[in-house]
Amino acid sequence: MTEFSPVSAKELARFLRDNSKGERAQVFPVGGRTSLQFLGPQQTTAALLSTHQIANVIDYPARDMTITVGAGMRTSDLSEILANENQELPIDISHNQRATIGGAISCNVSGPRRYGQGTFRDYLIGMTAVDAEGKEFHAGGRVVKNVAGYDLCKLMIGSRGSLGVLTEITLKVKPKQDHLEAVWINCESFETIDLLCEKMLNSATRPVAMEAFTPAACQFVVADARINFPTDHPVMLVFYEGTEKELLWQIGMLRSELDHPGVRSIEEVGDESSILLLGTLTEFPDGGDVPATFQANMRPSRVASFLEYCTSRNISAVARLGNGIVIGHLPDDIGHEAQKSVLNELSAHTHNDGGNLILLNAEEPIASELSWWGRAEQSWSVMKTIKESLDPSGLLNPGGTPFE
Amino acid sequence: MSSTTESSAEQLIRRFRDVVGEDGLLYRPEELIVYECDGYVVEKNVPDVVVFPRTTAQIIELVKICNDLKVPFVPRGAGTSLAGGTLPVGGGVMITLTRMREILEINYRDRYAIVEPGLVNVHLTQALKGSGYHYAPDPSSQGACTLGGNVATNSGGPHTLKYGVTVNHVLGIEYVSPQGELMRLGGPQEEMPGYDLTGMFVGSEGTFGICTKIWVRLTRDPAAHRTLLAIFETVKDATETISAIIGAGIVPAALEMMDQGIIAALEEAFHFGFPLDAGAVLLIETDGLEVSVEQDALDIERLCSENGAREVRRAGTEAERQLLWKCRKQAFGAIGRLSPSYCTQDGVVPRTKLPEILDCITESSERHGIRVVNVFHAGDGNIHPILLFDERDPEQIKRVMAASDEILNRCIDLGGSVTGEHGIGVEKISFMSRLFTENDLEIMGRIRIAMNPTGCCSPSKMLPTAGACGMEHIERSHPGKQAHA
Numbered sequence: 006m007t008e009f010s011p012v013s014a015k016e017l018a019r020f021l022r023d024n025s026k027g028e029r030a031q032v033f034p035v036g037g038r039t040s041l042q043f044l045g046p047q048q049t050t051a052a053l054l055s056t057h058q059i060a061n062v063i064d065y066p067a068r069d070m071t072i073t074v075g076a077g078m079r080t081s082d083l084s085e086i087l088a089n090e091n092q093e094l095p096i097d098i099s100h101n102q103r104a105t106i107g108g109a110i111s112c113n114v115s116g117p118r119r120y121g122q123g124t125f126r127d128y129l130i131g132m133t134a135v136d137a138e139g140k141e142f143h144a145g146g147r148v149v150k151n152v153a154g155y156d157l158c159k160l161m162i163g164s165r166g167s168l169g170v171l172t173e174i175t176l177k178v179k180p181k182q183d184h185l186e187a188v189w190i191n192c193e194s195f196e197t198i199d200l201l202c203e204k205m206l207n208s209a210t211r212p213v214a215m216e217a218f219t220p221a222a223c224q225f226v227v228a229d230a231r232i233n234f235p236t237d238h239p240v241m242l243v244f245y246e247g248t249e250k251e252l253l254w255q256i257g258m259l260r261s262e263l264d265h266p267g268v269r270s271i272e273e274v275g276d277e278s279s280i281l282l283l284g285t286l287t288e289f290p291d292g293g294d295v296p297a298t299f300q301a302n303m304r305p306s307r308v309a310s311f312l313e314y315c316t317s318r319n320i321s322a323v324a325r326l327g328n329g330i331v332i333g334h335l336p337d338d339i340g341h342e343a344q345k346s347v348l349n350e351l352s353a354h355t356h357n358d359g360g361n362l363i364l365l366n367a368e369e370p371i372a373s374e375l376s377w378w379g380r381a382e383q384s385w386s387v388m389k390t391i392k393e394s395l396d397p398s399g400l401l402n403p404g405g406t407p408f409e
Numbered sequence: 410m411s412s413t414t415e416s417s418a419e420q421l422i423r424r425f426r427d428v429v430g431e432d433g434l435l436y437r438p439e440e441l442i443v444y445e446c447d448g449y450v451v452e453k454n455v456p457d458v459v460v461f462p463r464t465t466a467q468i469i470e471l472v473k474i475c476n477d478l479k480v481p482f483v484p485r486g487a488g489t490s491l492a493g494g495t496l497p498v499g500g501g502v503m504i505t506l507t508r509m510r511e512i513l514e515i516n517y518r519d520r521y522a523i524v525e526p527g528l529v530n531v532h533l534t535q536a537l538k539g540s541g542y543h544y545a546p547d548p549s550s551q552g553a554c555t556l557g558g559n560v561a562t563n564s565g566g567p568h569t570l571k572y573g574v575t576v577n578h579v580l581g582i583e584y585v586s587p588q589g590e591l592m593r594l595g596g597p598q599e600e601m602p603g604y605d606l607t608g609m610f611v612g613s614e615g616t617f618g619i620c621t622k623i624w625v626r627l628t629r630d631p632a633a634h635r636t637l638l639a640i641f642e643t644v645k646d647a648t649e650t651i652s653a654i655i656g657a658g659i660v661p662a663a664l665e666m667m668d669q670g671i672i673a674a675l676e677e678a679f680h681f682g683f684p685l686d687a688g689a690v691l692l693i694e695t696d697g698l699e700v701s702v703e704q705d706a707l708d709i710e711r712l713c714s715e716n717g718a719r720e721v722r723r724a725g726t727e728a729e730r731q732l733l734w735k736c737r738k739q740a741f742g743a744i745g746r747l748s749p750s751y752c753t754q755d756g757v758v759p760r761t762k763l764p765e766i767l768d769c770i771t772e773s774s775e776r777h778g779i780r781v782v783n784v785f786h787a788g789d790g791n792i793h794p795i796l797l798f799d800e801r802d803p804e805q806i807k808r809v810m811a812a813s814d815e816i817l818n819r820c821i822d823l824g825g826s827v828t829g830e831h832g833i834g835v836e837k838i839s840f841m842s843r844l845f846t847e848n849d850l851e852i853m854g855r856i857r858i859a860m861n862p863t864g865c866c867s868p869s870k871m872l873p874t875a876g877a878c879g880m881e882h883i884e885r886s887h888p889g890k891q892a893h894a
Contacts, residue, residue, distance in 0.1 A: 068656040069759040069790075091658060113605075126608055127577050142848045148757040150574065150789045150829035152563045152612050153837075153844050154871065155853045159576065159608025168604075180658035206517060207541050209632055211698065247701065254700040302598045304519040328599045329519070360598045378602045384594050387860070388604045394859040395852065407602045 008053040014075075014133065014141065014172035020054065021170070022139025024400070031403045032137070034166035036077060036108025039100035039291075051403060056107050059172055062086060064147065070178050071130065071147055076107025076171040093181040095122035095213075097287040107171040113163030116287040117244060120327035121213030122179075129158045131175030136168070137400040147175050160391070167402040168395045182246035187274035187282050188256060189234045190241040190263065195316070197267030198241045199309035202326055205243075208262055210255040214244035214325075216286055219312055221321035221336070230285040232278045238269060239312070241326070244283065289323050290365060292334040296344050297367040301351060303360035305329040311354055318347050329360070344371055356380050378407035417478055418457055421502070425460050428470045433508075435459040444503055447488040447495045448550075449836050450800060451752060451810075456483070456497035463508045465583070465591065465621040472619065472866075473589040475502055481865045484619045486527060486558030489550040491753050492834030494562060494614050498869035504619060506557050512536055513622070520627045521580055521597050526557025526620045533625070542627040545572035548830070549738045557620045563612030565830035567663040567737065570788040571696070572628060574830065576611040583622035584610070587866035597624055609856075614832050615867040617860040631696030634662065635706035636724040636733055639691040639713040640684055644668055644783075646717035647689035648763040651787045653712045654693070655760055659705055664788030665692040665737055670747070671782040671795070678743040679736045687719075691787065692737055740784045741795075747782065748797035752809050756820035757829035760790040769819040770794045777812040779805070791829035792820070818843075833871045841873050850874065 007030075011017040024030055033051035035041070056077035063073040067090040074083060080094075080101040087093050097116020098109045110132075115124045131145035134157075144157035161171060192198050198217050205215060218226060223236040234240075245255045260271055274282055292298045301311060308324045308331060315322040315333055322333035333351075335344050348371070352362040361379040364371075385408035392399075392406060403409070422436050435441060436458045445453040457480075462468045475482045481501035488495055497503050509525040512533065516522065517540060524533060530551040533544045547566035548554055554564065560582065565574045572578075581595030595607035610617055641647040647666055654664065667675070668689045676683040683690065691713070695705040710721045724730035744751050758766045767783070770792070774781040785793040794816055798805040817827045817840060827833075827840045841850060854874055857864075 066759060066761060068652060068761050070655060070660075071759070113600075123573075123577070126605065127573055136848075136852070140848045140851075142846070142852045144849065146824070146826050146844075148759055148790055148825045148829070150565060150569070150757050150786070150791045151826040152574075152830055152832055153826045153828050154833070154841065154849070155856055156563070156576065156609055156612050157852065157856075159605045159611075160856075162605055162608070164604055180660065203518065206520075209698075211629065211632070247698075251698055251701050254698065300600075302600045304516075304597050306518045327520075330600060358598075359596055361601055363602050382601065382603070383592060384601075384606055385603060387592065387594070387606055390859045391604060391606075391856060394855040406604075 008055065010055040010058050012058045014059055014135065017054070017056065017059065017170060017172060018135045018139045018141050020139070021135055021137060024052070025138040025398070029398065029400065032400055033402055034111070034170040036105030036111070037079065037100065037103035039104045040108065040112045040114070054170060056170065056172065057105055060105070063173060067092065071149065071175060072178055073131070073147060073173060073175040074106060076174050077105045080104045080106055080109055087178055088181060091181045092178045094128060094176055094178050096125065096128065097283065099288045099291060106174050110162055110174065111164060111166050111171060117214035117216055117283060117325065120215055120325060121211065121246070125162045126159060128176050128178070129162060129174065130177050132158050132161055132171055133173035134161060134169035134171045137396045137398065141172070142169065145175065149177050165402055165405045167392060167406050169401070183248050184246065184252055184276060185279045185283060186245050186252045186256065186276065187279040188243045188259060189272045189274055190243065191235045191269040192239045192241055193267040193269060195239050195309045195313040197265065198239055200265065200267065201241055201263055202305065202309065204262060208259065210245065210258050210262070212243045213246045215327045216242040217308070217312060217324045217326050219316045219320060219322045221319055222289070222323050225321055226282070226285050230278060230281040232274060232282065234272060235270065242282070244279065286323060290332050292321070292366070295334040296337050297335045297348065297371050298365040299333050299348065299351065299362055300365055301331040301333070301355045301360065301362045303329045303331070303355050303358050307358050307360070314351070314354060320347070332365070341370060345374065348375060352379060417480070421458060421474065421478055421480060424474045425458060425471065428467050428474070429460055429462055433461045433463070444488070444497070447485070447490040447493060449491050449493040449496070449834065450750060451806065452493050452496055452835060454497055454500065456503040457500045459503045459505055461505050461508045465585065468504065468585045468619055468621060469589050469591060471502070471504060472585050472587070475865060476589060476863070479865070481868045483867050484557070484561070484615045486555030486561070487529070487553045489554040489558065490562065490834055491755065491831045492828065492836040494832050494834040494870065496835050498835060506555065509621070516597070517542060517627065519597055522625050522627060524556050524623050524625060526555060526560070526623065528556050530554050530556055530559060537627065541630050543630055544625055545578055545628045546575045549741060551738070556623055556625070560611050560620050560623055561613065561615045562830065562832040565786065565789070565791065567665050567786060570664055570786065571660055571662040576608055578626045578628070579607060579611050579623060580626055581624035582607055582610050582620055584618040584620045586618045587861040587863065592618070595624065612832070614834065614871050616857055616870055618866060631662065633699035633702045634694055634696035635702055636730045637693045637706060637709060638722045638733060639693060639718045640687045640720045640722070641689045641691070641718055643688040644767055645764055647691050648767060648787070650691060650713050650716040650718065651763060652761050653716050654709055655788065657708065657712060659695070659708060661693050661709065661788060662696040663692070663694040666690070666783065666785055666787035667692070667737070667740065668783040670780070671740055671743070671784045674743040674746045674782070675736045675740060677746055678739070679732065681732060681736050692733060737784070744782070744795060744797070748780070748799065750798050750800040752796045752798070752813060754792065754794045754796070754813055754816055755828045755831040756792050756817050756825060758790045758792070758820050758823045758825035760788070762823040762825070763787060763790060765823055766792055766816070766819060770816055773812040773815040777808040779808050779812045781812070786829070789829065790825065835870060838871065838873050841871070
């Protein structure tokens with residue numbers, strides 16, 4: 006597999022232009038390569054186009070709370086630059102020492118704090134990209150509010166480089182929060198968790214994340230974050246951010262609001278452990294050596310029963326309770342047919358509610374026997390039309406979209 | 410010049426009548442005059458027919474008839490667009506959605522509501538009152554504008570400083586494509602595989618089809634808020650305060666500025682007790698937990714005083730707070746006391762460039778002899794200079810256009826944009842080639858063709874090359890604003 010790492014957007018554009026006029030090789034854009042294991046086997050014949058050297062700060066007017074950087078900037082570097090001005094991009098990105106901001110946007114990465122802080126849709130305000138023919142185009146700008154022209158920024162988020170290669174990113178940023186604190190809530194059952202979620206809808210507190218685990222995931226989380234909390238029952242985890250005063254008040258309030266017989270214990274995780282825990286949950290989708298990893302998308306009200314089912318099948322699953330997203334790893338002690346059957350049952354569970362189940366990662370033979378992108382949606386035909394209009398020869402990230 | 414011949418117009422009306430009945434149609438000249446323009450009054454053109462569907466099935470039929478007869482059509486909500494977004498350029502059919510105004514579902518457990526496009530924004534807010542939830546985007550016109558219109562223009566409002574604009578609160582859209590197919594993007598689930606077409610549909614100014622159903626995100630009400638009115642001798646002091654507040658890392662829920670000209674009109678209309686001798690006032694609202702909101706308010710008061718505020722008042726009661734917001738949101742209604750016509754601009758600059766753009770507005774006002782008053786979303790850098798004139802005087806219209814051009818061109822020069830929330834419409838088409846490169850416009854053009862192959866849906870909007878549907882020959886009565894390099 007050939008690889009090219011341009012040092013500038015111009016060089017990248019030249020590469021794509023020359024390719025489109027010459028060899029017409031299929032091109033696989035990459036950043037920090039932290040999501041390559043997700044969503045199907047990589048096209049081994051495609052040329053790798055890495056943006057990691059396009060990593061400069063282009064403009065950082067900190068008082069305007071926006072920043073423009075090269076798409077290849079590592080997200081940890083971006084965090085450090087922002088932290089110097091007491092600002093942050095509050096999106097949890099896995100492998101942030103390697104992940105690039107362009108790659109994270111292209112894969113629409115998010116983590117636990119998406120519940121309270123949002124996703125890239127809420128922060129990407131401008132971008133420059135290069136299409137398959139080497140033509141540079143941009144959308145949005147460097148102001149926080151702008152409705153001129155079609156919002157191509159939204160189109161590029163999660164497009165996995167299939168419409169163009171991001172070279173420059175402008176983000177809206179936020180003041181950095183002082184502290185993070187997690188509260189570990191040991192519950193009798195998933196039914197209790199469902200009830201607590203309902204209570205949280207009218208909580209006086211404002212969590213930034215609400216997570217729940219199956220027992221199998223719980224054991225992993227505790228070990229990975231090096232914390233010592235009960236794992237024998239279903240667990241709900243609530244994260245808060247803010248000043249010490251805000252956290253103290255909110256945790257006290259949470260304790261009184263969740264006073265319920267189904268709650269076995271409520272424990273504060275502590276400042277440092279909360280950060281470790283957030284990191285563990287952010288990295289959770291990268292499950293390592295498991296037969297299959299999935300992401301199920303559903304309405305939040307369906308999550309508790311979905312977790313209950315996962316528990317019955319010994320699946321290690323973490324749920325974004327407020328967002329209706331569950332990420333799970335299949336156990337490796339069941340056979341291939343059983344794995345397929347479980348995945349089909351999980352798919353049916355999500356489809357019944359209009360949701361979807363995506364295979365993030367799978368070993369053979371599941372990888373070639375099941376649909377990676379779940380049930381086909383009507384909107385895929387529109388996506389296909391858009392793809393064909395922007396990349397008519399299908400040169401960018403072949404096989405990287407659901408409709409192909 | 411009409412785009413339909415008399416016989417095709419008759420056929421159109423007959424077939425439309427079969428779909429929506431006689432009471433769902435307007436086609437007599439005296440009835441159509443109301444629809445000759447929207448909130449952008451500088452350009453006018455009557456549609457050939459205005460039709461009022463009540464159901465999605467009727468919209469599908471109407472669109473298919475338009476396709477059969479090759480007649481252009483434009484969707485319209487309440488017609489509050491300030492950029493001519495619903496102007497029927499070249500005539501054709503106007504599909505008005507105000508009879509599709511139901512709230513189809515409110516689901517607090519999953520924090521969404523499903524609404525029809527003709528629902529008035531504030532009616533959703535009213536329906537949610539007392540639940541602990543609200544729909545966050547609150548355009549100043551929320552008492553009249555529809556959610557379908559908000560989707561088309563990606564509307565904002567004062568509280569978008571903290572809560573984001575329409576696109577940040579839309580989960581899914583059902584629409585009738587320009588070919589008459591019913592399509593759905595997204596839904597109550599937050600994430601689905603593939604491209605974020607919902608995000609791209611929002612702000613497409615009606616050029617991708619006719620929205621028939623919207624899934625909107627419900628947002629928790631703030632636990633507490635403090636609403637402050639800071640009074641300044643000069644506009645400069647007020648704008649420096651804005652920079653100081655944001656620079657200090659405080660993001661209020663809303664940060665609005667009103668200058669002396671608009672204060673006088675508001676005081677006359679609402680008798681709030683605004684100081685008539687003030688150069689500018691800032692309306693600042695901070696919200697959050699009760700335990701922290703007071704400290705934010707104290708910090709903001711301190712920053713206001715340090716930057717020359719002569720007085721900072723607090724809304725002492727909810728009624729006082731509501732009155733303050735009523736003044737702000739109905740500011741445009743008070744302008745009738747100042748002049749018979751007005752034209753509102755919608756430029757955006759980086760927040761720290763507000764002093765420069767306000768200087769530019771003052772200079773343009775003086776140079777062209779057009780009075781300008783300002784009421785705008787200062788925290789976002791989203792200016793709304795209101796140019797006052799009499800539309801019966803063509804000379805004044807020319808000067809208004811010239812002053813507007815200068816202001817918007819200066820926004821671009823300062824690193825901003827010509828529209829923060831009103832859209833391009835027909836008004837600002839000529840600026841697109843200054844804001845965007847040929848490549849950018851070509852890409853947008855390709856997307857438009859992918860979504861709207863014949864160009865019959867909302868022709869001549871947003872893109873300079875958008876003339877289609879046999880309308881390339883159409884000349885607009887006013888050429889809109891002009892960009893200069």
